[in-house]
Amino acid sequence: MSIISATSLSKSYGHEDIFSGLSFSVARGSRLALVGPNGVGKTTLLRILVGEEEASSGQVSRTKNIRIGYLPQEAEFESDGTVWDECLGVFAELIRLEQQLNNLEADMSDPAKADKILPRYGKLQEKFELQGGYTYQQRIRQVLSGLGFAASDFTIDLSHLSGGQRTRAFLARLLLSSPDLLLLDEPTNHLDIAAVEWLEGYLSRYEGAVVIVSHDRYFLDRVANVILEMHPAAFELYNGNYSAYLHQRQERAERRQQLFEGEKEKLLKDVFYIKKNISGQNTLQAKGKLKRLTRIVQAIEQAGMETVLNSQWSQLEVETTTSPFTVEEAERRVRALKSPVRTLPRLHLQLGSRKRSGNLVIRSKDLQIGYPGRLLFSSPDIELRRRECAALIGPNGAGKTTFLKTILEQHQPYSGEVILGASLQIGYFAQAHEGLDPEKTLMQEIDSVAPHMLPGQVREYLGKYIFSGDDAFKKVGVLSGGERGRLALAKLALQDTNLLLLDEPTNHLDIPSQEVLQAVLDDYKGTILLVTHDRYLIDALATQIWEIREPAGAKPGSPDASPDLEIFQGAYSQLKEERARQAEKSAVEATARSGDQPGRTHRGRSAKDKTERRRIAQVQEIENRIVALEVRLNDLGKQLENPPDDPARVVKLGEEYIAVQKEMDEMLLEWEGLQ
Numbered sequence: 001m002s003i004i005s006a007t008s009l010s011k012s013y014g015h016e017d018i019f020s021g022l023s024f025s026v027a028r029g030s031r032l033a034l035v036g037p038n039g040v041g042k043t044t045l046l047r048i049l050v051g052e053e054e055a056s057s058g059q060v061s062r063t064k065n066i067r068i069g070y071l072p073q074e075a076e077f078e079s080d081g082t083v084w085d086e087c088l089g090v091f092a093e094l095i096r097l098e099q100q101l102n103n104l105e106a107d108m109s110d111p112a113k114a115d116k117i118l119p120r121y122g123k124l125q126e127k128f129e130l131q132g133g134y135t136y137q138q139r140i141r142q143v144l145s146g147l148g149f150a151a152s153d154f155t156i157d158l159s160h161l162s163g164g165q166r167t168r169a170f171l172a173r174l175l176l177s178s179p180d181l182l183l184l185d186e187p188t189n190h191l192d193i194a195a196v197e198w199l200e201g202y203l204s205r206y207e208g209a210v211v212i213v214s215h216d217r218y219f220l221d222r223v224a225n226v227i228l229e230m231h232p233a234a235f236e237l238y239n240g241n242y243s244a245y246l247h248q249r250q251e252r253a254e255r256r257q258q259l260f261e262g263e264k265e266k267l268l269k270d271v272f273y274i275k276k277n278i279s280g281q282n283t284l285q286a287k288g289k290l291k292r293l294t295r296i297v298q299a300i301e302q303a304g305m306e307t308v309l310n311s312q313w314s315q316l317e318v319e320t321t322t323s324p325f326t327v328e329e330a331e332r333r334v335r336a337l338k339s340p341v342r343t344l345p346r347l348h349l350q351l352g353s354r355k356r357s358g359n360l361v362i363r364s365k366d367l368q369i370g371y372p373g374r375l376l377f378s379s380p381d382i383e384l385r386r387r388e389c390a391a392l393i394g395p396n397g398a399g400k401t402t403f404l405k406t407i408l409e410q411h412q413p414y415s416g417e418v419i420l421g422a423s424l425q426i427g428y429f430a431q432a433h434e435g436l437d438p439e440k441t442l443m444q445e446i447d448s449v450a451p452h453m454l455p456g457q458v459r460e461y462l463g464k465y466i467f468s469g470d471d472a473f474k475k476v477g478v479l480s481g482g483e484r485g486r487l488a489l490a491k492l493a494l495q496d497t498n499l500l501l502l503d504e505p506t507n508h509l510d511i512p513s514q515e516v517l518q519a520v521l522d523d524y525k526g527t528i529l530l531v532t533h534d535r536y537l538i539d540a541l542a543t544q545i546w547e548i549r550e551p552a553g554a555k556p557g558s559p560d561a562s563p564d565l566e567i568f569q570g571a572y573s574q575l576k577e578e579r580a581r582q583a584e585k586s587a588v589e590a591t592a593r594s595g596d597q598p599g600r601t602h603r604g605r606s607a608k609d610k611t612e613r614r615r616i617a618q619v620q621e622i623e624n625r626i627v628a629l630e631v632r633l634n635d636l637g638k639q640l641e642n643p644p645d646d647p648a649r650v651v652k653l654g655e656e657y658i659a660v661q662k663e664m665d666e667m668l669l670e671w672e673g674l675q
Contacts, residue, residue, distance in 0.1 A: 002027050003066055003180055003209055004049060009058035011044055018044055022058070022235050024228055026181065031203065032211045033220050033242070036230035038482050038510040042213045045230070046070065046183045049211065069179035073186050075170030077158050083169050084154040087140045090176045094136055097128045105654060125654065134658070138665040143172045145669075146198035148191060148396065164190030164396075175202065182210045188219050192395045193533055215511055217242050218535035231342055253341045260305050260339050267293065267334045275327055287324070294324040297333050305340050347486065347516040348464035349493055351427075353526035357498040358422035359386050361527045362407065369399045369406055370414035376402060377548050379416075379565040384544075386421075386498075389521075389528040391538040391572065394548030398563060400531045401431060404501045407529070427497035431504040431531075433484045435491065438477030442467060442487060445476060450494045465490045466513075481508030489517070498526035506534045539572040547575075590619050622667050629664040636660065 002025035010020040018041035026032050034042045047053040049060060050070040062068075079086060088095065104121045108114045132139065144154060147168045158166060167190050174182065182203075188196045200222040203210055214220055220227075220242035227238040227245040236252075238245040270293050277286040299308045302318045325333060362384040370376040376399030384390050392400050405411045407418055408428060428435075436445060446458045453461065459472045465486045476484065485508045492500075500521075506514045518540050521528060532538060538545070545568040568575045636657045 003063045004068075005061045006045075006049070007059045007061070009045070009048065009055045009060070011041055011048065011053075012056045017232065019230060019235070020233055022230070024235075024237060026209050026211060028180070028209050029207070030209045030226055031224050032209070032226045032228060033224035034211065034213045034228050034230060035220070035242075035245070035511055037512055038480075040230045040232060042230060043073070043185055046185055046211065046213060050183055063180075066181060067177075067179040068181045068183060069174045069177055070183040071167075071171055071174055071185055071187055073167075073189065074163060075167045077166060077170065080157060080159050082155050082157055083144065083149065083161070083172075084140065086158060086169060087144065087173050087176055090173055091136045091140075094128065094131055094133050097124060097131075098133060100124055101128060101654070134661040135665070138668060139176060140172075141665075141669055143175055143202075144169075146195065146202065147172050148195040168195075178208065180208045182206070182208060184210065185213045186215070187212065188214060188216045188533070190396075191533070193393055193535065194395060196533065196535075215506070215509065215514065216534065216536070217511060217514065218539070221536070234342070256306060256340045259309070260337075260341075263305055263309065264334065264337055267297070267337075268331075271327070271331045271334055274330065278327055290327070290330060291324045293330055293334075295320045297325070297330070297337070300337060301333070305337070347466065347489070347513050349489060349516055349520045351493055351500070351520055351524050351526075352496045353498045353524060354496050355423060355425055355498055357386055357424050357527065361386055361388075361421045361424065361499055362529070363419045363421075364416060365419065366416035367418060368414040368416055369403050371402075371411075372414075375414050375562050377563040377565055380567060382546070382565075382567060384527060384529065386527055387525070388543045389530060389541045390544050390546050391530045391532065391542035392546045392548075393531075393533075393538070394563070398548040400548065401503055404428070404503055404529070404531060407501060424499050425495070425497045426499045426501060427492050427495050429488055429492055429500070429502045429505050431507065433488050436476045436484060436488060438475065440476055441473050442476070443472050445487060445491060446494070449491050462490065482510065482513070485509050486513065500524065500526060500528045500530075502528065503531045504533070505530075506532060506537055535572055542571060544569050545572060545575050586619075622670055626664060626667050629660055629667065633657065633660050633664065 005023075005025035007023050009022040011018040018039075022045070024032070034045060036042060044053060047070075048055050050068050052070070077086060079089075101121065101124055104117055104124065108117050108121065128134075141151075141154075145151075149165075149168065149172070153165075158169065161169065171184075171187060187199065191199065196216070196219060200219060203223050210223070212220070212224065222241070224241050225239070227240070227242065229236045229238065229245070229249070236249075238248045240248070270289050274286045274290050274293070277283060278290070280286075296308065298320045299316055299318045303311075303316055308316065324330075360383065362382065364379055364382045366381070367379040368375055368377070369379065377394075392403060394400055402411055406413055407420070408426065440448070442462055443455065443458050446453065446461060450458075450461075462472050467483075467486070476487065479487065485505070489505070502521075505517060509517065514534070514537070518537055521537075521541055528541065530538065530541065547566050547568065548563045549566050550563050568578070570578075636653055639653055
């Protein structure tokens, strides 16, 4: 059963049509992803669904009492409390019940009142437990931690957070409120890979429905089960995730093209018959065919080949002339019929690499990345060879951009050295597009790297990056994030490079542009060092993964707490498979009761191996304690369901229940950290 549906929705701003004729429904448990080029109205559609904007025509139907949660791209809070306070606000009713229980417990300490209060206390306590009263604080910790907040961030005032942190806090509150329908506009913005993967797991288990706008193809693969592809004047629905959508879209395009070519060939045969017989013995038949051909061609021009072939003539809303075409016009109009396969403006990107670099492109010795007085991470001695692609991944703020700037010699290493190979010509794509001057026009930016190009050539070149008409005279400062990204790529493509350092190159690019960039980078003849959260791009290109990770078992503030750079030879999907195997192996070892025998230790085991064994032992110990606490909590719950006659005993049981629950929450938090 659908909880929200749209019928023939259209949206226009003045004379500009954003989308039209949009119809779809969202069922409970559905994960609907909206995809399409930038500017097609995906965000506008979300705002219409939540009621913040009105459609120009059409209707949105919502089930009665539906609760809708909406995450805009840049979220703002009305309050000035802390992150924790904002999340607590979701559970205001539970907190009110908790206070009532505390007040009743205080009253029950008076034996004269206890018998009268006990039944009410039992009902409230049952309601409190069923609504998650004993676990809501643990849920808050889990969601905030999953979205990348450290425990020390929980008490930070919202006014002190960055824009990205505020959006993450807004998302946390939204998830904790558990609405019937979640509308998420670019939810993976501002999230590192670990947080995105946590969100994927959360949404896959979410009981309500979700409508998502995202350019993260890997995320859509993991979360979406329906894809709605939007075009300016059309839409299409596909069942399955993003990969299934790509496959189905290709199949549909091929089928439509074959159908179009077959029907067009039939129409050309009719034209040939008409030309041959219009003045001969079969002139009546030829004239009849010409009249029919005139109507069909006009209908196809207005409604499309597929609609004409699949509809009764009386159902078609088209206008046709009463007088037939001339033979010459008929042939011209048939040959001019356009394929129904939609082609959108796409990047025409080419990256040159004419000069060959040396075989060894980047290597390091005893390298540590950081600033004076602050170590960010330590690196093993690395080697990146010609034609390889390394993807550098890690949490936000771990030092990935600093690493790139160290290679560019814009920053000094914390210690050690980076050694660059011979004959390198480096191209750098900066995440913040620092190389663009907000006061310059697009024409001036291109002229700064290609002064030999004439104005007409510059405008033609910008057209390849979807800048048309007067866009060439816009100032950089008024461009959107996606437009700045395309301009930065346009400048990069004019350089002859053999080493690309790319810092979040797909940020703000729509999916069609991401697909073009991926194909171009795949064909690039040089070497690539890629910093990105785009796992789809990483999996398609990377031959090795460089991951910044906290050392296992390290405690904050200890000498071994600084992260390390770990190198994996292979693709991202292979890394995930390897991690899954390691996790499974660790789980088996943790549950095994037999430890190492005295004679079985191996000389040369690294400190990390010992740390890992200590971690596994800690996990096992905590898991055993959690089991014991769960047993005790279950026992206390049963006693409270049928409370004893002694009010003091009931109060004591309630206090013990809360204490055991609190200890179990702490154990779960510690277990999550070790995992």
